[in-house]
Amino acid sequence: MTLSYIVDLQNIFDYFNPIFFNNALHCSIRWGKRYNKLRRRIIRLGSFNTKTNTIRINPALNSDEIPSYVIRYVVYHEMAHAWCLNIDPDMRFHNGEFKQKERLFPEFDQARKWLDENKTVFFAKQSGCRVWPLFR
Ligand SMILES: [Zn+2]
Numbered sequence: 001m002t003l004s005y006i007v008d009l010q011n012i013f014d015y016f017n018p019i020f021f022n023n024a025l026h027c028s029i030r031w032g033k034r035y036n037k038l039r040r041r042i043i044r045l046g047s048f049n050t051k052t053n054t055i056r057i058n059p060a061l062n063s064d065e066i067p068s069y070v071i072r073y074v075v076y077h078e079m080a081h082a083w084c085l086n087i088d089p090d091m092r093f094h095n096g097e098f099k100q101k102e103r104l105f106p107e108f109d110q111a112r113k114w115l116d117e118n119k120t121v122f123f124a125k126q127s128g129c130r131v132w133p134l135f136r
Contacts, residue, residue, distance in 0.1 A: 032056040073111035
């Protein structure tokens with residue numbers, strides 16, 4: 001079976017960059033690697049690597065069981081990290097400034113609600129993970 005990626009991350013990135021980030025983000029964005037059968041205790045939905053300037057999104061999100069606004073939210077969330085770290089490389093994750101920026105995402109409440117209600121179930125099915133995935 002070939003993996004057909006249904007979501008174009010670059011598209012989402014290019015859409016948000018001018019609207020919310022002044023076109024100031026120059027990072028690359030891609031799906032992360034799949035972890036086959038590996039029982040990771042902590043699952044990240046997305047991450048931003050400052051050294052490689054790359055946003056990675058968990059490929060488990062590339063599924064028609066995930067609402068598109070949730071994927072958009074995860075992309076936006078990581079873009080907000082990149083944005084904040086551009087301004088202050090020493091800033092702490094999820095500080096007040098970050099949360100303010102994150103709140104500007106139009107589908108924020110909807111996406112958080114879906115994640116709260118579904119992430120445990122969804123990721124348990126995906127990977128046998130028994131703990132709530134940390135969102136970083
Ligand atoms: Zn985060």
